[in-house]
Structures are given as structure tokens and as C-alpha cells.
Amino acid sequence: MAVIELILCIIAIVVASSFLSRFIPKVSTPLVQIALGALASQLPFFQGVQLNPELFMVLFIAPLLYLEAHDIDKSELLKTVKLSLSLAIGLAIATMAAVGFALHSIWPAMPLAAGLALGAALGPTDAVAVSSLGKEASLTTRQRSVLKGESLFNDASGIVGFQFAISAAITGEFAVGKATGEFIVSFIGGAAFGFIVGLFINWLFETVRSLGWENTTTRILMELFLPVLLYVGAEECHVSxxxxxxxxxxxxxxxxxxxGPNVARTNIVSSSVWGVLSFTLNGAVFILLGMLLPQAMTASWSDPNVSNKQLLTVILLITVVVITLRFIWVASMLCLARDTTTGKRRKMSPDRWRSAAVMTFGGPKGAITLSLMFTIPYTIAAGAEFPMRDELIFIAAGVIVMTLLLANFTLPLLAPNHAENTSSEMFEVTIEVLRQTVEELTTRITPDNRRAVLMVIDSYTKRISRLKQLAGIVDLHGYEQLKLQALYWEKEFVRARQAEVRAHPNANKAVQELNLEACERMLDQIMNSLRHASANPESGHTVSQIRGRIRRFQHRTGNIVKRVGNRIRRTTPLVSEDQIFAHTQVLQVEAIDHVIERLSEEMTKDTYNTEFCSALILDYRRAEASLKSRPNMEGSTEAANQAADIKRDSYGIELGVVQDMLEAGDITRAQAKALRRNIYVMQVDADSGV
Known part of the structure; x- marks a missing residue:
């Protein structure tokens, strides 16, 4: 039950972190998740969370690395593979040696082998952290490719180096030749195992697809199972x-x-499943890291035999060593790298120095480092306790936090993220596409499909409203102006009806009086709404209110005089209140229909925003429905079915609008590609219910 509670807690924190990150834009999501994990670890039923490193690698790291490797730009990776391997192997070994000797020098009580183990654990960068923190800054394609390539390849060198150092610490002997051989076997053997299995999986799935045996469920399950199978199989063969x-x-x-549609549908579902799984596993990694950090640091911090000041000093110094060495290594590689076109070495310009700094701070340490540190044994070969085990874990945890903080606050300064401007521009482009689609749908309204088309237009209006809220584009004044204009259209319609009734008297005086009274009451209501809707608080508004109240007083006084005269003459009025009320409702429905027609016409013009017209149409239709005592359920069902067909057609209209805007130069090819991708997904959803 404790494991289930832990899993539910982690999932809940992942969801909470996604909301909190919106309100803390300057702090990256991984840091928010670490903080939430640390808070959760203080709850009584989650204290003492234990991490099984092997299980952690299988269930969390393996699927995430598989996804990173699968989605990485292969062409860019090939261009930067030398630099990535240099960081993954050369820098990892250099970090191991530099940290080991530096720690042994500043803290002689720390054995050199233990220091080397810490250096090896600090060699690997965290692929999850690199991916997450990269979103907070505007990294170039080359920088992203180098950092991702490094994080994909450096785990093997870090793990082998860590095992070598731990073996030396346990036995007291440095077996350099043996460790080098193990590293080569592990590195090459792991790559060969993955290559063979990858070829087999490609053949297997393509064969199954050609035979028509593939379905969405089995395909997704096999994809999710594949990374686990690869990792466990390789470890059983004693390779990486x-x-x-x-x-x-x-x-x-x-x-x-x-x-084919089946393949496309399966790929869409696969992408969605991996997207949800990736975010959940990413969050779980950092939340577990946050849960383990207090536990990792408590033992040393509360030890009276160890100076807390010394521990903090060592963390700062080791962080400086790691960062400085990484900067020197990256800058050296950039100096030695040759231009791909000229073949000559380029001088280190300010932009290249900045690039070196970006790649330096863009390699934070994370959960892999801490999981390696937790595998340190408690005893050595002689049976004594492993020297300074708690202190090593404390230092590693401190360096992890420092590198994550540095990455969070320095990357946005070194490479400011301009994605907000791009997102805002994309919002505007999408809104324009939707607006033109609505205008095209408006031209296709007929008496038979009127209700169904308006239902589809309403869905587009809601999409536009959501996009405007996300982009911060809200024009409440424009919408209020349109509402005010709609009231004037109502008033014009009722006055025209009133003038028509007076110009053509009815032989039946009761009907004549009924029509006039309904018009009078409607005008009173409209004028009262206009007075309250006016946003101008100046004297003209006050005068209008006084005139309206005088007119209403005159109308009510006239009605009272009629009733008193009827009572004196002991005659019944020509019309009753119930009749007036019923006829007024009929007139209101007619006025609403008139306004809806005017709003539909405005949707094809540029006077008012299309989405404002559509939203107001929806409001008027709701008012019309409330006035009708018996809604036609059969008609509603038929309209809904008709709306589904029109919605499918609307996606074709959207694609046409996107193509027209691309040909006109209003949008770029990248924007058109993104817009089409979203439309294709909605088409699949409409056709198959995915």
C-alpha cells in the first residue's frame, strides 16, 4: 500500500508542478518539482523513501533516453558527434580525475579512490534536465544537438569509471588496465547490442505491418516495453x-x-502516449530527486564530527572545479573545430565564447548522479565502513542543486528565449486562419443548415477566445460596442414594426392595441437596456436617462387612465395582460431573429471582429431558446448530426485558408506546417474518434 501511495503522490505532484510553473515563469519546471518533492518527503508517511538504482534506471532513465535518442535530429547529431563524444568520454574522464584529486587535496581525510568515485558520478549530465532546461533558453540547433548527444553517450563512461573507483576504494588497488578493458567492452558491446536489436525490431514491425497484423494497442505496448527489454537484455550480457x-x-x-490512415492514426496515438509518459517520467525523476535530497544530506549535516561549514565550502569548490573544467574543455574544442565549409579553424569571437558558456551551464547534473552515489557500499573488503560515505552523498547532492540553479538562472541570461514572441505571432496567425474560416462558413448558411452552421461557428468562436486569452489579446471594449449596436438594431426593428402597425390599422381594434402595446413595452425594455449599457457617464447620459424615465412614466400613466376609464364605464379592456405578455414574447423572438441576421451579415465585413459577432449570436440564440416553451428535441438532434458533417468540411476550409495565406506570403512555411499538423490531428479525431 505504501508503494501505491508513493506513486499516487508523485503523479499528483507532477500535475501540481505543471500548474505552478505557469505562475513561476522564471523558475524552471525541474526546480519546482525538486522543491515539491523535498516538501513531500517531510510528510510522515513518505519519510525514508528508498531508491533502488537498478529499478530507477530501468523504469525511468531507459524510456526517457530511448525517447530522446529516437526524437533527436540525426543529421545534426552526425554533424556534432565528435564534440558530443569528446564531452561524453574525454570530459567525463577528466572530470573524474580533476574532482578526485581536488577533493583529496582540500580534504585529506577523503581517500583518493572515494574522490574519484564522486568525480565519475559527476561526469554524466542529466538528459532529462538538459531537455527540460533547454526550453527556458533560446539554444541553437547545434548547441541542443551537442548537449543531447553528450547526455546520451556519457552515462556509460560515468558508470564504468564509477565502478572502477569504487572497486579501488574497496580493495585498495587501482586496476587501470582492467577498468579500461571493461569500459571498451561495455561501450562497444552496448552499442552493438542496441544496433542488432534495433535492426531486428525494424524488420519485425514492418513485417507485421505488411501482413496487416499491426493494431494500435499492440504497437503502443511493444513500444513502451522495448526500452525495458533493451536495457535488461544488455545488462544480462554484461554490456552497457x-x-x-x-x-x-x-x-x-x-x-x-x-x-495509410491506420498507420497515421497509430502514429498519432503513439505520439500522444509518449508525450504524456515523457512528461510524467520527467516529473517523477525530479520529484524523486527532491524526495531523496533531504535524506541524502541529513546524515552528514547532523553529524557533530563533521563541520557543516567545511561541507558547504567543499560543495562550492567542487562545483567551481566541474564548471571551470567544462568551460575550458568546451572552449578548447571550439578552438580546435574546423569550419565545415572552409576547413579552417575559426577565431573565438564573443558569440563563440558565449556559446561555450551556454554549453557549460547547459550540462547540469541530476538523478543519475545521485542514483550512482546511493550504490556506494557500506563496507569495504576488510569489513570496515566505507570511508565518508554520507559525506560523499551530501557533496554530490549539493553539486546537483548548484548546477541546476546555475543552469536555471544563467542560461536565460546567456541565451534569452524569444519563444514568447514566436508563440504570440503563432497565436495571431492561428486566430486569423480561424477568423477567415468562420467568414467562409458564414457565406454557406442556408435556411436548412442555419442552426448547424451556427453551432460550428460557435465552436470556432470558443477556440478564438481561448487563443486570445492565452496570447493576452482581449478587446472587451469592442465586444461591448457590438452589444450596444445590437440593441440599436433591436430598437430600429421594433420602431419599424410600430410604424407599420400605425400606418396599416387593423379592422380588429383588439389586435391593433395588442400590437402597439407589445411594441411600446419592447421599446421600454430596449431603451432601459441602452441607458444601462452606455459607458459614457457625462451629462448626455444623465439627460437620456431622464428622458427615458419621463417617457416610461407617460406610457404607464396612459395605461392607468385607460383602465380607470374602463372601470368607470364598466367595460372590459380590449386586451388582457396575458395576451400582451404572449405577444411581446413573439415580438422579442422576431427581434432576436432580425439581430442574428444582422450579426451574420457583419461577420462577412470588417466593422466588427468575427468572433465577437459569433459570440453575440450565441447569446441571442440562448435568449431565444429561453423564450420558447417547447424546444424541438428532434430538430436539435438533427442539427447536431448536421453540425458534425459541417465541422468535417470546415477542416477542409481551414486547410484552404492556410494554403492561401502561404501563397500570399502572410505566413511562413514553418507556420503553415504547424497549422496543417494541428488540422490533420483534428480531422483524424473527427473521422475516427481517436
Whole structure:
């Protein structure tokens, strides 16, 4: 039951972090999740959370690395593979040595082998952190490719180096030759295992698809199971499970081949499932990290034999060593790198120094480092306690927090994110496409499909409103102006009806009086609404209110005089209040229909925003429905079915609008591609109910 509660708690925190991140835009989501995990660890029923490193690698890291490798731009990775491997292998080994000797020098009580183990654990960058923090800054394609490539390949070198250092600490002997051989076997063997399995999986899935045996359920389950199978199989063969997962992820392409609606539908579902799983696993990694950090740091912090000041000093110094060494290494590689076109080395310009700084701070440490540190044994070969185990874990945890903080606050300064402007521009483009689609739908309204088309237009209006709220584009004044104009249209319609009744007297005086009274009451209501809707508080508004009240007083006085005269003469009035009320409702419905027609006409013009017209039409239709005592349920069902067909047609209109805007130069090809992708997804949803 405790495991179930832990899982539910982690999922709840992941959901909460997605909301909190919106209100803390300057703090990256991983840091928010770490903080929430640390708070959750203080709850009485979650204290003492234990992390099984092997299970953690299988269930969390392997699927995430597979997804990162599968989605990475292969062409860009090939262009930067030398720099990525240099960071993944060369820098990881250099970090291991630099941290080990630096820690042993500033804290002689720390054995050199233990320091090397810490350095090896601090070698790997966290692929999850790199991916998440990269969203907070505007990194170039090359920088993203280098950082992602490094995080995909450096786990093997870090794990082998860590195992070598721990073995040396336990036995007291440095077996450099043996460790080098193990590293080569693990690295090459893991890549070969992933390559072979990846080829087999491609053949298997493409064969199953050609035979018509593939379905969405089995395909998704196999995809989710694949990273776990790769990791466990490689570890059983005593090669790098991480590298096997990465290699297979780079190689597998079965989901990029094949055509047809079934393949497209399955790919869409697969993408959606992996998107949800990726976000959940990403969040779970950082939440677990947050839960484990207090536990990792409490033992050393509360130890009276260890100076807390010394611990903090060591964390700062080790962080400086790691960051400085990484900056020197990256800058050196940029100096040595040759231009792809000229073949000559380029001088280090300010932009290239900034790029070196971005890639330096863009390699934070994370959960892999902490999971390795928790595998440190409690005893050595002689039976004594492992030297300073708690202190090593404390230092590693501190460096993780420092690198994450540095990445969070320095990357946006070094590479400001301009995605907000791009998003705002994309919002405006999407709104314009939807607006033109609504205008085209308006021209297709006929008496038979009027209700169904307006239902579809209403759905587009809601989409436009949501996009405007996200983009911060809200014009309440424009909407209020349109409402005011609609009231004037009502008033014009009722006055025209009143003039028509007076110009053509009815032989039946009761009907004549009924029509005139209904018009009078409607005008009173409209004028009262106009007085309250006016936003001008100046004297003209006050005068209008006084005139309206005088007119209403005169009308009511006239009605009272009629009733008193009828009582004196002992005659009954020509019409009753019930008749007046019923006829007024009929007149209101007619006035509403008139306003809806005017609003529909305005949707094809530029006077008022299309979405404002559509929203007001919806309001008037609701008012009309409330006036009718018996709604036609059969007609509503028929309209809903008709609206579904029109909605499918509307997606074709959207695609046409996108193409027209692209040909006119109003949008770029990238924007058109993004817009089409969204429309295709909605088309699949409408056709198959995905």
C-alpha cells in the first residue's frame, strides 16, 4: 500500500508542478518539482523513501533516453558527434580525475579512490534536465544537438569509471588496465547490442505491418516495453544497457515508414502516449530527486564530527572545479573545430565564447548522479565502513542543486528565449486562419443548415477566445460596442414594426392595441437596456436617462387612465395582460431573429471582429431558446448530426485558408506546417474518434 501511495503522490505532484510553473515563469519546471518533492518527503508517511538504482534506471532513465535518442535530429547529431563524444568520454574522464584529486587535496581525510568515485558520478549530465532546461533558453540547433548527444553517450563512461573507483576504494588497488578493458567492452558491446536489436525490431514491425497484423494497442505496448527489454537484455550480457537503449533509439525507424490512415492514426496515438509518459517520467525523476535530497544530506549535516561549514565550502569548490573544467574543455574544442565549409579553424569571437558558456551551464547534473552515489557500499573488503560515505552523498547532492540553479538562472541570461514572441505571432496567425474560416462558413448558411452552421461557428468562436486569452489579446471594449449596436438594431426593428402597425390599422381594434402595446413595452425594455449599457457617464447620459424615465412614466400613466376609464364605464379592456405578455414574447423572438441576421451579415465585413459577432449570436440564440416553451428535441438532434458533417468540411476550409495565406506570403512555411499538423490531428479525431 505504501508503494501505491508513493506513486499516487508523485503523479499528483507532477500535475501540481505543471500548474505552478505557469505562475513561476522564471523558475524552471525541474526546480519546482525538486522543491515539491523535498516538501513531500517531510510528510510522515513518505519519510525514508528508498531508491533502488537498478529499478530507477530501468523504469525511468531507459524510456526517457530511448525517447530522446529516437526524437533527436540525426543529421545534426552526425554533424556534432565528435564534440558530443569528446564531452561524453574525454570530459567525463577528466572530470573524474580533476574532482578526485581536488577533493583529496582540500580534504585529506577523503581517500583518493572515494574522490574519484564522486568525480565519475559527476561526469554524466542529466538528459532529462538538459531537455527540460533547454526550453527556458533560446539554444541553437547545434548547441541542443551537442548537449543531447553528450547526455546520451556519457552515462556509460560515468558508470564504468564509477565502478572502477569504487572497486579501488574497496580493495585498495587501482586496476587501470582492467577498468579500461571493461569500459571498451561495455561501450562497444552496448552499442552493438542496441544496433542488432534495433535492426531486428525494424524488420519485425514492418513485417507485421505488411501482413496487416499491426493494431494500435499492440504497437503502443511493444513500444513502451522495448526500452525495458533493451536495457535488461544488455545488462544480462554484461554490456552497457544505457548505450544499447540509445543506439536502438537512434536506429529504430518503423514508425516513420508506411502509409495509410491506420498507420497515421497509430502514429498519432503513439505520439500522444509518449508525450504524456515523457512528461510524467520527467516529473517523477525530479520529484524523486527532491524526495531523496533531504535524506541524502541529513546524515552528514547532523553529524557533530563533521563541520557543516567545511561541507558547504567543499560543495562550492567542487562545483567551481566541474564548471571551470567544462568551460575550458568546451572552449578548447571550439578552438580546435574546423569550419565545415572552409576547413579552417575559426577565431573565438564573443558569440563563440558565449556559446561555450551556454554549453557549460547547459550540462547540469541530476538523478543519475545521485542514483550512482546511493550504490556506494557500506563496507569495504576488510569489513570496515566505507570511508565518508554520507559525506560523499551530501557533496554530490549539493553539486546537483548548484548546477541546476546555475543552469536555471544563467542560461536565460546567456541565451534569452524569444519563444514568447514566436508563440504570440503563432497565436495571431492561428486566430486569423480561424477568423477567415468562420467568414467562409458564414457565406454557406442556408435556411436548412442555419442552426448547424451556427453551432460550428460557435465552436470556432470558443477556440478564438481561448487563443486570445492565452496570447493576452482581449478587446472587451469592442465586444461591448457590438452589444450596444445590437440593441440599436433591436430598437430600429421594433420602431419599424410600430410604424407599420400605425400606418396599416387593423379592422380588429383588439389586435391593433395588442400590437402597439407589445411594441411600446419592447421599446421600454430596449431603451432601459441602452441607458444601462452606455459607458459614457457625462451629462448626455444623465439627460437620456431622464428622458427615458419621463417617457416610461407617460406610457404607464396612459395605461392607468385607460383602465380607470374602463372601470368607470364598466367595460372590459380590449386586451388582457396575458395576451400582451404572449405577444411581446413573439415580438422579442422576431427581434432576436432580425439581430442574428444582422450579426451574420457583419461577420462577412470588417466593422466588427468575427468572433465577437459569433459570440453575440450565441447569446441571442440562448435568449431565444429561453423564450420558447417547447424546444424541438428532434430538430436539435438533427442539427447536431448536421453540425458534425459541417465541422468535417470546415477542416477542409481551414486547410484552404492556410494554403492561401502561404501563397500570399502572410505566413511562413514553418507556420503553415504547424497549422496543417494541428488540422490533420483534428480531422483524424473527427473521422475516427481517436
Amino acid at each position: 544497457g544505457i548505450l544499447s537503449v540509445v543506439t536502438a533509439g537512434l536506429l529504430i525507424r518503423f514508425d516513420r515508414t508506411g502509409i
